[in-house]
Every structure is written in C-alpha cells, then in structure tokens.
Amino acid sequence: MNKTRLSLYILLAMTAGLLLCAVLRQPGDDKRKVTMELMMSGLKNMHFSPLELNDSLSGRVYKMFMKRIDGKNFYTKEDMAKISQYQYKIDDEIGAGTFEFYDLASSILNKRIAEDSNFTKEVLSKPFNFSTDENIELDPGKQDYAKDDDALHDRWRRDIKYQVMVRLADMMNEQEKRQEKKDTSLKVVKTIDQMEKEVRDKVAKDYKTRFGNFAKETEETRLSMYFECIANAFDPHTDFFAPEERKSFDINISGQLEGIGAQLVDESGNITIDKVIPGSPAWKSGEIKDGDVITKVAQDTGEAVNIQGMLLEKAIQLIRGKKGTVVRLTIRKPDGSSKQVVLIRDVINLNEKYAHDAVIEENGKKMGYIRLPEFYTDFERTGSPTCAADVKKELQELNAEHVQGIIIDLRDNGGGSLPDVVKMVGLFVHTGPIVQVKGRDQHPQMMSDYDTSVVYSGPLIVLVNGASASASEIFAAAIQDYRRGIIMGSQTYGKGTVQQVFNLDDYVNSQFKDLAPLGSVKITTSKFYRINGSTTQRDGVTPDIPMPDAYQYVYEKERDEDFPVKSDKISPAPYNTWNNPPDIQKLQENFDKRTENDSIIQLIREEAVQIKKQRDNTLVTLNLGEYRKQEKERIDGNKKYEAITKPIPGIVIAAPDHTPIAQKYNEGKNESQMASGSETYTIYPTGQEVQHMKADTNEVAVENARLKLLTKDIEFFQALHVINEMR
Numbered sequence: 094m095n096k097t098r099l100s101l102y103i104l105l106a107m108t109a110g111l112l113l114c115a116v117l118r119q120p121g122d123d124k125r126k127v128t129m130e131l132m133m134s135g136l137k138n139m140h141f142s143p144l145e146l147n148d149s150l151s152g153r154v155y156k157m158f159m160k161r162i163d164g165k166n167f168y169t170k171e172d173m174a175k176i177s178q179y180q181y182k183i184d185d186e187i188g189a190g191t192f193e194f195y196d197l198a199s200s201i202l203n204k205r206i207a208e209d210s211n212f213t214k215e216v217l218s219k220p221f222n223f224s225t226d227e228n229i230e231l232d233p234g235k236q237d238y239a240k241d242d243d244a245l246h247d248r249w250r251r252d253i254k255y256q257v258m259v260r261l262a263d264m265m266n267e268q269e270k271r272q273e274k275k276d277t278s279l280k281v282v283k284t285i286d287q288m289e290k291e292v293r294d295k296v297a298k299d300y301k302t303r304f305g306n307f308a309k310e311t312e313e314t315r316l317s318m319y320f321e322c323i324a325n326a327f328d329p330h331t332d333f334f335a336p337e338e339r340k341s342f343d344i345n346i347s348g349q350l351e352g353i354g355a356q357l358v359d360e361s362g363n364i365t366i367d368k369v370i371p372g373s374p375a376w377k378s379g380e381i382k383d384g385d386v387i388t389k390v391a392q393d394t395g396e397a398v399n400i401q402g403m404l405l406e407k408a409i410q411l412i413r414g415k416k417g418t419v420v421r422l423t424i425r426k427p428d429g430s431s432k433q434v435v436l437i438r439d440v441i442n443l444n445e446k447y448a449h450d451a452v453i454e455e456n457g458k459k460m461g462y463i464r465l466p467e468f469y470t471d472f473e474r475t476g477s478p479t480c481a482a483d484v485k486k487e488l489q490e491l492n493a494e495h496v497q498g499i500i501i502d503l504r505d506n507g508g509g510s511l512p513d514v515v516k517m518v519g520l521f522v523h524t525g526p527i528v529q530v531k532g533r534d535q536h537p538q539m540m541s542d543y544d545t546s547v548v549y550s551g552p553l554i555v556l557v558n559g560a561s562a563s564a565s566e567i568f569a570a571a572i573q574d575y576r577r578g579i580i581m582g583s584q585t586y587g588k589g590t591v592q593q594v595f596n597l598d599d600y601v602n603s604q605f606k607d608l609a610p611l612g613s614v615k616i617t618t619s620k621f622y623r624i625n626g627s628t629t630q631r632d633g634v635t636p637d638i639p640m641p642d643a644y645q646y647v648y649e650k651e652r653d654e655d656f657p658v659k660s661d662k663i664s665p666a667p668y669n670t671w672n673n674p675p676d677i678q679k680l681q682e683n684f685d686k687r688t689e690n691d692s693i694i695q696l697i698r699e700e701a702v703q704i705k706k707q708r709d710n711t712l713v714t715l716n717l718g719e720y721r722k723q724e725k726e727r728i729d730g731n732k733k734y735e736a737i738t739k740p741i742p743g744i745v746i747a748a749p750d751h752t753p754i755a756q757k758y759n760e761g762k763n764e765s766q767m768a769s770g771s772e773t774y775t776i777y778p779t780g781q782e783v784q785h786m787k788a789d790t791n792e793v794a795v796e797n798a799r800l801k802l803l804t805k806d807i808e809f810f811q812a813l814h815v816i817n818e819m820r
Contacts, residue, residue: 124608125316126190131597132320132333132614133187140327141533141590141617142658151183153326153656155194161318162198165233166252167205169245173238176201187323195319205245210304212246213253217297220289221254223717229255232711253296254715260292260399261285262721263431295399303402317612324614329654330592331617336610352413353420353436355381359405364388368507370446374436377798379738379805381424381434383505383560384644387412388431389423397423414438427647428707430731447478449782450487451800452494453813454775460816461491461499462803468509468517468564480509481516488520488548490779498552498816500809501568504582508563511591511621515540518571520548521578526666528567529622530591537622537663552675552819553578554812557634559648562586566629567621573634574625576674579819580634581812583642587651589630590658591619620658626665631657637677638684638815640808641697643737646705675819683818684811693737693807700734737807744804746797747777774813776800 137143144150159168159176168176179186179194186193229251230236239245265288271279283291317335324333354373358365366375366385375381390411391397400408414420415438422434446469451462463484471477491499515527519542529537555569555578566585572578597611622628631652651657688694707727714720778786778796786792803809 124611125192127601127605127608128320128597128611129187129190129323131600131611132324135595135597135600135614135616136324136327136331139533139593139616139618140331141620142328143533144327146184146188148181148184150187150326151181151185154183154322155180157322157325157655158195158198158319160233161322162202162315163233164198165236165238166248167202167209167245168238169241170238171241172201172205195316199315206304206307208242209245209249210300210307212249213300213304214297216250216253217257217293217300220286220293221257223254223258223261223289223715225716226719227251227715228712229715230712231255235711251715253300255713256299256399256401257289257292257296258715258717258720260296261289262717262724264288264292265721299399299401306402306404306407320612326656328590328617328656328658329651330588330590330615332615334594334613334615336612352438353422354439357387357405357409357412360386364400364403364405364408368505374439377795378434378436379802380432381422382426382644384427384647384649386425387422388425389421391421393419393421397421416440427644428704428731429710430707430727448480448483448487449796449799450491450779451782451803452491452496452777452779454777455773455813455817458817458820459494459496460813461488461494461496462502462809463487463491463499464502464799465506467506468513468568470510470513472510479513481513481520484517485520485548487779487781490781492549494779496551497820498554499549500554500556500812500816502556502809503561503565503569504556504558504808505560506562506565507560507586508565508588511540511564511567514564514567514571515542516544518542518568519544521550521553521572522575522671523547525575525668526624527571529624529626529663529666530619531622531663532619539666552816554816554819555580556808556812557582557585557636558642559583559586559645559650561634562588562651566634569634570623570629573637574623574670575668576670579638579675579677579680579815580636581638581815582636582640582808583645583648584635584639584650585629585633586648587629587631587633587657589621589628589660590617591621592616593618617658622663624666624668626662628660628662631660638681640811641694641701642808643697643700643704643734645701647708680815680818684815687814688811696734696737697807700737703731703734738805740801740804741807741810743773745773745775746800746804747775774810776803 133146164173176194176198179197183194236248239248264283265285268279268283268288272282313335317333320333320335324331352373353375354370355366355375356368356370358367363386366381366383366387368383369376369381387408388401389397389399390408392411392414398411400411412420412422418438420436420438422436423431424434425431446466448463448465450464453460453462465480465484468480469477470479470481488499511528511530518527522542524541524543524545526539526541528540530540531537553572555572557565557569557580561569561582562585566588569580569585573580592615594613594615596613598609601609601611620628620630631650633650714723778800782792782796786796
C-alpha cells in the first residue's frame with residue numbers, strides 16, 4: 094500500500110469512527126460532552142497504540158493536569174484529599190461524559206486564586222528582610238503539597254520575596270556599574286531601602302496583572318488544558334486544540350510579519366522561545382536560542398515589563414511591533430544566567446526557512462555547505478518551493494563549483510515533509526528503500542526512492558544535534574544505514590511517530606452544528622522505522638562522530654516527555670550499502686587525536702557539565718548578600734566560556750570572485766586547532782545566493798549574517814576537517 098492510499102485509509106477509518114459517535118449522541122448534550130466523545134472516538138479508532146479506558150489512563154491524566162495547573166502552588170494537602178479521590182475515576186467520567194474531577198479541581202483553584210491574590214497584596218505592603226538565612230525551591234517536582242493554608246502562604250511569600258530579591262540585585266548591580274563608569278546621567282544614587290521599595294511596587298503591579306490574568310482565564314482555556322492532558326496521556330504528540338488555540342498553534346511573534354522572528358510557548362508560566370526563525374532579528378543577534386525564557390520586555394528606552402506568569406497572547410503583543418522599532422528583552426538562559434538583548438524589529442523573511450548554500454575554500458580546495466532549517470513542502474499545491482527540489486538545485490550548483498565534499502546541516506531542524514525526505518535521500522543514493530512506515534495493525538509499508546540517478550556522489554557529512562527531529566532523523570538514519578556519509582554532532586531528539594490533525598467540526602452530526610466550533614485533535618497514527626529495522630523513536634540517531642555540545646545535557650528529548658510511544662524493532666528492509674563507504678573508525682581516531690588537547694573543545698565539554706549543574710541546582714538562597722555573591726561567582730566563572738563564541742582566526746567572508754564583502758574575522762582569541770597555523774578559510778555565497786542578494790538588498794544583510802555565524806561555528810569547522818580527510 095503506498096503512502097497516498099495509507100493516508101486515505103486512515104482518513105476514512107477515522108471519519109467512520111467519529112460519525113458513528115456523532116450519530117449516537119442525544120440532543121441536549123453540552124458542548125464539552127460532545128467534544129469529549131468525538132475526541133475519544135477518534136483516539137480509540139485511529140491512534141497507533143490506543144489505550145484502554147482504565148485506571149492507568151486515569152492516573153496519567155490526573156498527573157499531567159495537576160502538574161500543568163501548577164497544583165503545588167495552589168492546593169494544600171487538605172485540598173488534595175478531596176481531589177485525589179478522583180485519581181482513578183477519570184476513566185469512568187470519560188466513559189460517562191461527566192466532569193466531576195475537572196469541576197472540583199477548577200472550583201478549588203478559583204477559590205485559591207482569590208485568596209492568594211489578597212495574600213500577595215498583604216505581603217508586598219511591607220519591606221522584606223533579606224538578611225535572614227532561608228531558601229526557596231524553584232523546581233515544583235522537588236516539592237510536596239503544602240500542609241495547610243499557612244504553609245501555602247509561606248510558599249507564596251518566598252516566591253514573592255525571590256522575585257523582589259532578583260530584581261533588587263539587578264538594580265543594585267546596574268547602579269554600581271554606572272557609578273564605576275562615572276556615568277554623568279546618574280543624578281541620584283538610591284539607597285537599598287529606596288530601591289527595595291521601588292522594586293516591591295513593580296512586583297506588586299506585576300502580581301496584580303498576573304492574578305488579573307488568572308481571573309480572566311476563560312473556561313474554554315482551562316477546559317482545553319484538561320482535554321490536552323487526556324490526549325497527551327496517549328503520547329506527547331497527540332493533542333487537542335481549542336478553536337482559538339488552533340489558530341495560535343506554533344505562534345510566530347513576528348506580528349503581521351513584522352517583529353523579532355521567533356515562536357513562543359508558555360511553559361508553566363514561563364514565556365519560552367520554542368524556535369528562532371532563521372534570518373530574523375532574533376537569529377541575527379546570535380544571543381537568543383531555543384529554550385531561552387523571556388522574563389522582561391521594554392520598548393526602546395522605556396521601562397521593562399516583567400512578563401513572567403503573563404498570558405502568552407499578552408506577552409506577544411508586547412514583543413512584536415513595527416519594523417525599525419527597538420525592543421529590549423531580558424533573557425534567562427538554561428544555566429540560570431540572565432542577559433539583556435536589544436533587537437530592532439524587522440519584516441520577517443519567511444524564505445529563511447528555505448535551504449541555502451555556501452562554498453568554503455582552503456588552499457584551493459573547495460567544500461560545499463547546505464543549511465536546511467526544516468523539511469518544507471508544497472502542501473497546498475500552489476507552486477511553493479519544496480526542500481527536495483531546492484536541495485537538488487543547490488547540489489547541482491555546488492557541483493558546478495567543483496566542490497570536493499558537502500556538509501548538510503540539519504541542526505535544530507525539527508522535521509517536516511516525509512515524502513520530501515525520501516526524495517532528498519535519493520539525491521545521494523541509488524534506488525532503494527529509505528524508511529518504513531507502520532500504521533496500527535498493519536504490516537510495514539516501504540517508502541523508497543525509484544530514481545536511479547545520484548546528483549552528488551562525493552564525500553558527505555550530516556550535522557545534527559539534540560533538536561534535530563523527525564524528518565531530520567529519517568534523513569540522517571538513511572545516510573547512516575547506507576553508509577553513504579558521516580553523521581556528526583550530538584544525539585538527536587528521538588521522534589519516530591507521524592501525526593494527522595482533524596477538525597472535529599467536520600465529523601459532528603448536523604444536530605450539533607450549533608455547538609461549533611469544537612476544536613481539533615492531532616493523533617499519532619503511525620510510526621516510522623529505519624531500513625535496518627530499528628526506530629528513531631526515543632532512541633534518536635547516534636552520530637558516527639560525536640561532538641561536544643554545550644546544551645547536550647539539557648536538551649529536552651522525546652524520552653523526557655510524559656508517556657512517549659515505546660521503542661521497538663521490525664524486520665530490516667533489503668538494501669545495499671554505498672560501494673565506497675567512509676572509514677568511520679579512522680576518521681573517529683583522527684578526530685580524537687585532533688581534539689584531545691584542543692582548548693575550545695575542552696571548554697565546550699566543561700560548559701556542558703556546568704550548564705547541567707547550574708540547571709539542576711534549584712535550591713536558591715533568599716539572603717540578598719549571599720545571592721549576589723553566588724551570582725558574581727557564577728558570572729565570573731562563566732566568562733571563560735565566552736572564548737567559545739569568538740570568531741575563529743583566519744576566516745574571510747568574500748563574494749564568489751573572492752572580493753571581500755565583509756571584514757576579516759581574525760580579531761577573536763579562539764585558540765582552536767581547527768584554524769591554527771597557516772590555514773585560511775574563505776567562505777563565499779554561490780551564484781544563486783548572489784542573485785538573491787542582487788534582487789533583494791535585505792538579502793545582503795541576511796547572507797552576511799549567515800556567513801558570519803559560520804565563522805564562529807566550532808562544529809562546522811570540525812566537520813570541514815573530517816570531510817577533508819574523506820576526499
């Protein structure tokens with residue numbers, strides 16, 4: 094059965110299940126009951142590995158809902174004694190279409206929000222004593238539920254005190270820096286008491302907004318969270334979207350295509366960068382990464398607004414804005430450090446999701462580079478670009494440049510079109526299977542490349558990291574299984590499942606049309622396997638040559654999610670490996686020798702351990718003096734890692750005719766052996782990129798930013814060394 098027929102089968106089967114559900118419903122049922130019934134019917138009929146309605150499912154839903162509703166900050170053990178009675182009854186409620194658990198948990202939450210709001214005002218009405226020795230645990234997972242009202246209020250008091258302390262420390266540090274620089278604009282030197290009062294008033298304003306947001310939270314929003322937990326109990330990628338949430342899915346904060354260029358998610362009240370859009374102001378800064386948390390937003394020289402706990406939509410309104418305007422973001426990194434990033438908003442060039450290439454020349458030898466941010470395709474058949482076609486063109490262009498090796502960069506590529514992955518692998522290998530897809534209760538179906546022509550047959554390296562997922566993993570796995578090239582980087586994410594999104598309104602019986610819109614459900618319908626029979630699900634792809642990554646221990650992987658689909662194996666597909674495979678063992682040995690005493694590589698390994706250590710250290714002092722001392726030690730200790738991001742000496746960015754179009758980036762103090770001695774690398778855009786630059790002046794800045802990032806890319810230059818050895 095081919096992929097088209099498989100998709101049609103899935104669609105027809107789900108339609109039948111959902112329509113049956115709709116026909117059996119009775120008039121008078123409320124909207125949430127009908128939504129639940131439709132969603133559960135779809136999950137039962139279509140999920141790759143459906144769950145039984147039993148206590149196990151009930152426990153999963155209970156665990157996730159209490160976590161996502163931030164229960165440990167709102168409920169006491171007395172509250173939990175009432176709520177926990179439903180821990181293993183949720184399955185019965187789902188079957189009956191009732192909501193006793195949700196209604197009880199929600200009503201107690203509303204009561205607690207009102208109480209905590211009043212308590213917060215009281216706490217912030219008087220100064221804090223920052224000389225006492227007490228701590229706060231910032232990880233809810235390491236906390237128990239508060240014993241009683243007094244213990245719960247003490248938890249809130251510590252949280253509020255922490256917020257005030259952190260901002261007070263920042264204000265004190267800023268004033269001290271200005272004093273050291275003899276800043277004449279500093280007219281008044283404030284006392285600690287004055288600063289504490291000023292900060293406390295700002296925090297009070299922020300908490301007023303926060304609780305106001307809680308109060309404005311619609312029933313649909315909270316109910317949607319409950320439905321999400323039920324869907325996520327099946328697996329992390331099966332989900333429910335309320336009508337408005339579907340519109341906001343993967344929100345791009347460019348704002349009418351004008352903004353900073355990033356996608357945001359709300360993670361337990363933290364406004365978190367989900368994805369930085371290549372070519373955007375956020376991307377060009379080089380200082381904002383996936384997983385960073387935005388804590389404050391300021392407009393140009395205006396006052397910073399704390400957005401912690403703010404509704405996602407409101408935070409987006411503050412961050413986005415017109416082209417040319419300035420926004421200042423305070424970013425909290427995974428290691429707990431904070432920094433301010435100043436960005437000039439711009440029109441977001443969505444073409445930056447498309448593949449782009451470059452040529453790297455060293456002593457007359459040329460290597461090619463192709464960056465693919467995602468596996469895009471023309472889903473609507475409107476003539477839009479597809480990644481397979483674009484990569485083919487760029488390979489042909491690099492062939493015309495007579496490159497002797499090519500690096501495909503799939504780092505931070507979260508996936509996309511499955512058919513395009515198959516076509517793209519086919520550009521590098523002869524005809525054969527690429528990936529196996531297995532639907533529920535079906536035999537594996539082969540997805541193969543039938544084009545016997547190979548566009549590029551030379552040395553090949555694929556760069557991956559912990560954020561390379563799904564389609565990226567299929568590509569890397571196929572190249573690895575065929576022994577067609579070398580996979581370099583860090584262990585990939587581990588997503589080996591396929592989802593389809595269905596609008597519930599399309600399946601509801603006509604007698605319930607007045608209840609629309611009901612929302613959408615995304616269901617994991619199948620699983621893909623490597624041609625060697627193993628799966629990337631949970632396991633990911635292990636690089637042939639592992640490289641250290643500063644974030645390698647803090648990447649959130651599939652296996653870290655709640656209830657991921659299990660990893661298993663099926664029979665391998667028949668295939669023949671590449672007739673001239675690289676000598677992985679020799680290349681690995683050379684890499685180890687080359688990097689054994691490399692100071693930058695050692696720093697990256699050390700920073701990775703340090704980032705994990707700092708992230709795991711969630712017990713924080715509430716003594717201001719001790720906190721400032723620890724922060725200074727941490728900041729001073731992290732300064733040595735700045736060498737990692739310095740430009741590598743001996744790198745020249747030039748046009749195809751080698752006319753310099755940017756300064757020579759040799760001012761850095763990077764001591765990496767990768768560019769030591771007399772090595773000089775010239776990086777320049779291909780003719781295709783130059784044509785883009787001539788047609789669009791904005792593309793010049795974008796291209797320079799791309800190439801400049803490569804001059805600081807340690808992994809990229811290690812890959813250049815390896816591909817030199819493969820020729």
